[in-house]
Amino acid sequence: MDLSLSDEQKQLQEQAERFVRDKYAFDARRKIAATERGWLPENWAQFAELGWLGMSFSEEDGGYGGGPIETMIVMEQFGKGLVLEPFLPTVVLGGGMIARSGSKAQKEALLAPMIEGKKQFALAWLERQSRYNLADVSLKATKEGAGWSLSGHKGVVYNAASADHIIVLARTAGSAREPKGLTLFIVDGKAKGLSRRDYPTQDALRASELTFDKVSVGADAVLGKVDEGFAVVEDGVDRAIVALCAEATGCMDAINAATLEYIKTRKQFGVPIGKFQVLQHRMVDCFTNAQEARSMTLMASLKIDDKDPVVRAKAASGAKVQIGKSGKFCGQSAVQMHGGMGVTDELSVSHYFKRLTMIDLMFGNQQHHLTRYSNLAMAA
Amino acid sequence: MDLAFTPEEQKFADQVRAFVKANLPADVRDKVKNGKHLGRDDYMRWQQALGKKGWLVYTWPKKHGGPGFTPAQRYIFENICAEEYAPGIIPFGTKMVGPVIYTFGNEEQKAKYLDPIRLSTVWWCQGYSEPGSGSDLASLRTKAEKDGDHYIVNGSKTWNTMGHWADWIFCLVRTDPKAKPQEGISFLLIDMKTPGITVKPIIMADGGHEVNEVFFDNVKVPVANLVGKENEGWTCAKFLLANERLGIAAVPQSKRGVEALKDIARAEQDNGRPLIENKSFAEKIADLEIQVTALEYTELRVLSSMAHGGQPGPEVSGLKIRGSEIQQRLTELTMEAVGEYSAPYLPGLLWQGTNEAPVGPEYAHLAAPRYFNTRKTTIYGGSNEIQKGIISKMVLGL
Numbered sequence: 152m153d154l155s156l157s158d159e160q161k162q163l164q165e166q167a168e169r170f171v172r173d174k175y176a177f178d179a180r181r182k183i184a185a186t187e188r189g190w191l192p193e194n195w196a197q198f199a200e201l202g203w204l205g206m207s208f209s210e211e212d213g214g215y216g217g218g219p220i221e222t223m224i225v226m227e228q229f230g231k232g233l234v235l236e237p238f239l240p241t242v243v244l245g246g247g248m249i250a251r252s253g254s255k256a257q258k259e260a261l262l263a264p265m266i267e268g269k270k271q272f273a274l275a276w277l278e279r280q281s282r283y284n285l286a287d288v289s290l291k292a293t294k295e296g297a298g299w300s301l302s303g304h305k306g307v308v309y310n311a312a313s314a315d316h317i318i319v320l321a322r323t324a325g326s327a328r329e330p331k332g333l334t335l336f337i338v339d340g341k342a343k344g345l346s347r348r349d350y351p352t353q354d355a356l357r358a359s360e361l362t363f364d365k366v367s368v369g370a371d372a373v374l375g376k377v378d379e380g381f382a383v384v385e386d387g388v389d390r391a392i393v394a395l396c397a398e399a400t401g402c403m404d405a406i407n408a409a410t411l412e413y414i415k416t417r418k419q420f421g422v423p424i425g426k427f428q429v430l431q432h433r434m435v436d437c438f439t440n441a442q443e444a445r446s447m448t449l450m451a452s453l454k455i456d457d458k459d460p461v462v463r464a465k466a467a468s469g470a471k472v473q474i475g476k477s478g479k480f481c482g483q484s485a486v487q488m489h490g491g492m493g494v495t496d497e498l499s500v501s502h503y504f505k506r507l508t509m510i511d512l513m514f515g516n517q518q519h520h521l522t523r524y525s526n527l528a529m530a531a
Numbered sequence: 532m533d534l535a536f537t538p539e540e541q542k543f544a545d546q547v548r549a550f551v552k553a554n555l556p557a558d559v560r561d562k563v564k565n566g567k568h569l570g571r572d573d574y575m576r577w578q579q580a581l582g583k584k585g586w587l588v589y590t591w592p593k594k595h596g597g598p599g600f601t602p603a604q605r606y607i608f609e610n611i612c613a614e615e616y617a618p619g620i621i622p623f624g625t626k627m628v629g630p631v632i633y634t635f636g637n638e639e640q641k642a643k644y645l646d647p648i649r650l651s652t653v654w655w656c657q658g659y660s661e662p663g664s665g666s667d668l669a670s671l672r673t674k675a676e677k678d679g680d681h682y683i684v685n686g687s688k689t690w691n692t693m694g695h696w697a698d699w700i701f702c703l704v705r706t707d708p709k710a711k712p713q714e715g716i717s718f719l720l721i722d723m724k725t726p727g728i729t730v731k732p733i734i735m736a737d738g739g740h741e742v743n744e745v746f747f748d749n750v751k752v753p754v755a756n757l758v759g760k761e762n763e764g765w766t767c768a769k770f771l772l773a774n775e776r777l778g779i780a781a782v783p784q785s786k787r788g789v790e791a792l793k794d795i796a797r798a799e800q801d802n803g804r805p806l807i808e809n810k811s812f813a814e815k816i817a818d819l820e821i822q823v824t825a826l827e828y829t830e831l832r833v834l835s836s837m838a839h840g841g842q843p844g845p846e847v848s849g850l851k852i853r854g855s856e857i858q859q860r861l862t863e864l865t866m867e868a869v870g871e872y873s874a875p876y877l878p879g880l881l882w883q884g885t886n887e888a889p890v891g892p893e894y895a896h897l898a899a900p901r902y903f904n905t906r907k908t909t910i911y912g913g914s915n916e917i918q919k920g921i922i923s924k925m926v927l928g929l
Contacts, residue, residue: 152540152603153533154835160532220532411927431923438922439849446828447821453534469821522810525817529793529807 154449160224166201167228170194175232177499183235184355188313190236199268204242212250213263219390223397223452230401233499233506235355237271237310243394245272245318248335248387252375257337261316273314273340275305275361276384283515285320285385286330290363292321298369299323301336301344304362311359312349314340319363320384323377330381335374342366354506386460389467392514393455396448399474399510403441403481406503410437410485417490430488437484440477447473465527468520475517478507536603544607551615554580563616566897567884568739571654571696577618578651588625588649590774595633595641596649602834613783621693624648624655626774628701631718631767635759644720658688658702658721658745659768666917668703669712669765673747675704675719677754682706682719684727684750690911694743695730697723707762718764720756727751735907737900738878773847775912780847780854782827788861789820795868795894806868815867819860826853848918848926855908855915862902865894873899 156164174194175183183191198204206221208214222243229238242265249262249272264270281287290303301321311317317338325332338345344366347359375383411434414425424430451470457463482504486493493500511517536544559573581587589608591597600608620626629648632640647653664671673686684704694700700721707715721728727750732740759767793816796807807813830850866873875890881900889896909915923929 152536152606154831155838156532411929415929425929428920431927431929432916432919434927434929435849435919435922438927439852442829442849443822443825443853446825446832449832450824450828453532469824472818472821473825521814521817521821524821525810525814528817528820529813 156220156224160220163206163221164224164228167203167225168231170197170201171228171232171234175234177502180233180235180355184351189351189355189357190313194236195268198236198238199266203238204246204268205266207242208246208250208262208266212258213266214250219393219452219455222394223448226394226397227401227404227448230398230403230506231405233355233402233405233502237273237313237356239391239394239398240273240310240314241265241271244274244387244391245314245316247390248274248318248374248383249337251386252335252383254371256371257374261337270315271310271313273308273310273317274320274384274387275308275311275317276320276388277306277308278304279306283519284328285388286333286381287328288320288322288333289327290319290321292323292334292336295367298367299336299372301338301363301366301368304360306360307352307358308361309352309356309358311340311347311361312357316340317345317361318374320380325378332378333380333384334377335380335383336368336372337374338363338366338368338372342368352509354502354509356509386463388514389463390455392467392471393448393451395510395513396444396451396470396474399478399507400441400445400448402503402507402510403437403444403477406481406485406500406507407434407437407441409498409500409503410434410488413489413492424488433484433488437481440480444474444477461527465524468515468524468527471515471520472517472524475511475520478511479517482507536607540603540607543604544611547608547611548615550584550586551612551617554584555615555617559618560616563618565893566901568882569618571693574618574621575651575654578620581620582650582652585649587620587651588629590626591629591633591649596645602831602838605834606831610783610786613787616787619781619784621654622775623657623692623697623701624651624653627657627771628655628720630774631701631758631771634770635718635767639755640720640758653699654693654697656691656694656697656700656723658691658700660690661687662689662744666914668768668913669716671703671705671716673702673704674708675706675717675752677706678751680754682752682754682757684719684721684747684752686747688745688747689733689742691730691743691745692741694723694745695732695740699723700745701758703764703768706764710762713765715762716764716768717761718758718767719752720758721747721750721752725750725752736903737881738876739882739900739904772913780826780830780850781858782823782830782854785823785854785857785861786827788858788865789816789823792816792819792861792865792868795865798892799868799870812868815864819857819864822853822857822860826850826857829853848913848921851912852909852915852918855912858908859905862898862905866898866902869895869898873902876900 202215203225205214206217210216246262246265249257261270278289292299292301317340319336319338321334321336323332323334344364346362349359352358414430415423417424447470451466454466455463485500486504489500492498556576559577562569578587585598588597589600593599625648632644661671661673675682675684700723702719702721703716704719705715706717727748729746731744733742734740797805799806801809872891872895875896877887877896879885880887
């Protein structure tokens with residue numbers, strides 16, 4: 152057992168810190184968010200050059216042999232800078248699912264170019280009625296010759312507008328909400344019959360509503376096995392959750408640092424407001440919450456490759472509960488301690504608060520994951 | 532970074548498990564498993580077995596006669612002891628005064644006091660708090676006046692845990708009444724058999740006797756019993772408190788406690804079904820289990836950083852805060868699981884270990900006394916509000 156970072160991992164951490172410091176000053180981020188794509192191709196090219204797009208993949212798959220700890224290190228720094236480049240949907244979700252479940256041909260056609268920075272992905276799982284149930288899928292894929300025809304709707308698909316390929320969770324058999332009978336398809340982002348309504352999200356990312364009107368795909372578009380896509384998407388989402396927790400940890404560190412600085416300098420009643428015990432104790436609670444978030448993120452990053460799927464699921468859900476709780480506490484406290492300035496667009500605080508709030512909702516909120524964890528933990 | 536044990540660590544874990552199974556007296560194990568109270572002899576038998584093996588002072592470095600465990604070994608040792616229902620090691624000698632003596636004491640003191648702590652042949656207790664000095668510890672007034680080769684000690688200490696079983700007490704005493712509060716304090720070792728010491732029980736809300744008031748009336752203490760320099764005892768005091776706080780997070784005990792709570796929730800009925808199937812109650816347990824996991828990994832991170840840096844820093848105050856809150860939540864949920872059968876108060880069974888039949892299951896009558904007693908955890912070792920003050924000042928710079 153060893154919980155210290157290797158020298159290579161420390162270098163990676165410094166590299167990511169440097170990227171955020173150089174490229175993601177608060178005003179610079181504002182400009183990136185206002186571009187048409189909502190992220191910068193030159194930054195993406197830099198990710199490829201630094202090896203970040205391939206770091207978590209095996210050498211066999213064209214990667215550099217790292218894993219969840221490398222993802223954790225980079226995502227944490229992305230959280231500190233509120234980085235907008237679509238690393239989570241492309242690399243963690245899309246790339247990860249293709250690496251674990253894709254055919255040799257799919258890996259060659261998609262994963263290798265992704266690692267070079269030439270392809271981007273999106274995962275389309277959510278529908279209007281789904282809430283947090285990954286199996287609540289009604290978009291239908293029906294047999295059409297050797298291939299399939301997809302019809303239905305998908306919502307809040309992050310990075311769909313920039314994605315070269317969209318991984319779509321579709322029902323090929325079974326009844327509503329049944330895990331069995333779900334299949335993943337890799338669909339060209341410009342496929343005929345696929346239409347998008349693009350929009351920005353609360354936290355300055357980009358997402359889309361997708362309508363599939365008899366979108367034709369070949370048999371080779373199936374990711375994994377027909378009717379058995381649920382386990383693939385559940386595992387992929389659990390891994391994305393762990394990466395998201397690392398991002399949230401970085402957000403919490405940044406928002407706590409901003410708040411600490413503010414209460415040391417803002418004067419009321421003739422003294423810095425940080426001299427008041429009621430604020431000191433609240434600030435300590437923020438600090439403790441961020442520590443717990445970091446601990447749970449580390450735990451989940453260490454366990455997400457475990458052989459036992461129950462261990463993996465508990466790790467992801469346990470961490471997501473903590474991130475939801477800690478993120479809300481740090482976010483709400485930061486706004487409160489900043490007073491009126493905390494609710495303005497001008498300061499970074501409200502932007503971190505918005506991101507932490509959306510992270511809680513993503514892939515299931517605190518309550519959803521508490522229920523999931525509880526069901527797994529009480530069964531033993 | 533790797534969570535898995537190395538082959539050496541796995542071998543060590545097997546060794547610890549075998550040792551505990553072979554050396555923990557069966558009656559002591561049963562008492563711990565069933566939540567019964569332990570006597571002095573129960574603790575001593577187990578601690579002396581550990582002492583012979585060299586593991587009682589498992590946090591000590593090799594050069595002071597400890598085993599020099601790595602953080603991983605320390606984690607393994609603590610967890611296996613808890614899993615096998617070993618009693619908690621009494622910290623006053625092993626985790627408090629021992630490290631103070633090997634850090635600040637002279638060679639004679641090391642030669643005289645460390646071996647009996649390592650082997651658990653002497654029982655130590657703590658003389659810190661006073662009736663007028665709780666959270667404001669530095670305001671303490673028990674005074675020690677020099678008279679030739681002796682100090683004459685007068686005053687009183689309170690919240691003295693298990694002092695009625697102790698051979699020795701370590702005390703913070705005022706040696707310079709004119710100096711600033713922190714600057715006139717010294718750290719003194721006192722034989723409990725010295726004439727002039729009176730120990731008076733304090734009965735707690737659960738009806739038990741674990742703490743005392745200790746009175747000092749012209750108690751003669753050799754100057755040789757002063758640890759460190761005169762008037763520099765506050766340095767020892769702070770050093771000791773940081774060590775104490777690391778221990779009282781009680782992570783392995785809380786992990787064991789969550790499993791015991793699940794067992795109770797499986798045994799208790801709720802509308803004809805096991806209580807554990809009640810979704811809202813199950814989620815309360817799940818939430819607590821997640822809190823324990825967060826604390827466990829925070830402690831592992833602290834231990835891991837200590838492996839390179841040595842002593843715990845002020846961040847351990849956070850462990851004390853969360854650890855104590857979790858212990859309280861555990862007793863609260865256990866009482867909630869037991870429900871109204873927490874009400875019967877059976878002092879004979881609880882305190883004297885008589886054969887009185889329990890009312891309801893054995894665990895039921897323990898739930899409320901535990902809950903009442905455990906309110907102490909957020910108060911002792913520096914109240915949680917004091918811990919927040921420490922973090923605020925030392926970590927956040929407020």
